[in-house]
Amino acid sequence: xxxxxxxxxxxxxxxxxxxxxxxxxxxxxxxxxxxxxxxxxxxxxxxxxxxxxxxxxxxxxxxxxxxxxxxxxxxxxxxxxxxxxxxxxxxxxxxxxxxxxxxxxxxxxxxxxxx
Amino acid sequence: xxxxxxxxxxxxxxxxxxxxxxxxxxxxxxxxxxxxxxxxxxxxxxxxxxxxxxxxxxxxxxxxxxxxxxxxxxxxxxxxxxxxxxxxxxxxxxxxxxxxxxxxxxxxxxxxxx
Numbered sequence: 492x493x494x495x496x497x498x499x500x501x502x503x504x505x506x507x508x509x510x511x512x513x514x515x516x517x518x519x520x521x522x523x524x525x526x527x528x529x530x531x532x533x534x535x536x537x538x539x540x541x542x543x544x545x546x547x548x549x550x551x552x553x554x555x556x557x558x559x560x561x562x563x564x565x566x567x568x569x570x571x572x573x574x575x576x577x578x579x580x581x582x583x584x585x586x587x588x589x590x591x592x593x594x595x596x597x598x599x600x601x602x603x604x605x606x
Numbered sequence: 607x608x609x610x611x612x613x614x615x616x617x618x619x620x621x622x623x624x625x626x627x628x629x630x631x632x633x634x635x636x637x638x639x640x641x642x643x644x645x646x647x648x649x650x651x652x653x654x655x656x657x658x659x660x661x662x663x664x665x666x667x668x669x670x671x672x673x674x675x676x677x678x679x680x681x682x683x684x685x686x687x688x689x690x691x692x693x694x695x696x697x698x699x700x701x702x703x704x705x706x707x708x709x710x711x712x713x714x715x716x717x718x719x720x
Binding site for chain 1: 610637639647648649650651654693695700705707708709710711712713
């Protein structure tokens with residue numbers, strides 16, 4: 492299967508701990524996105540990469556969140572000093588970034604529970 | 607920014623037709639997407655409209671009117687497996703960021719009953 496993959500699928504952590512999630516996009520997709528989704532809501536944009544460059548970061552993203560895509564392939568999203576409000580599904584998506592429709596393909600998500 | 611509005615829930619009967627509406631407000635429109643999301647799963651791409659009119663893809667069709675800020679997703683010959691959330695998403699130009707951004711509505715939860 493060559494779709495978007497995310498690891499881990501589930502993460503339970505205690506408030507105040509740091510967590511890191513990984514996303515592997517579809518091979519040769521230039522663009523990679525991170526979203527957060529809570530129950531009954533649509534995905535909420537967090538940040539976006541064009542190759543290794545982080546081009547946009549949501550104003551809603553606090554300083555506790557950081558993302559990297561060091562070689563323009565996989566990406567990591569780190570949350571420092573987690574809070575209960577961080578509990579959500581974290582979705583990663585990728586797109587070709589070469590024009591046309593450029594639809595985003597989503598991974599299965601990482602469900603974070605902060606206790 | 608965008609303001610995307612779609613009904614929270616809908617119920618329809620197996621074999622019937624259902625129309626899910628979406629209205630939006632945006633300044634740099636660059637396309638409207640519909641995604642399907644089953645409970646606990648990732649969204650999957652259904653359709654894309656950037657010009658006015660109807661796009662048909664099997665049992666699913668999507669319509670766009672840019673002047674009215676309106677789209678709908680039409681599902682025909684409903685099947686039980688169509689029970690899912692349907693997300694309307696608008697892509698527009700974010701001048702502050704200098705890039706396109708995709709903003710999702712809250713989704714419409716469709717329940718298909720026998």
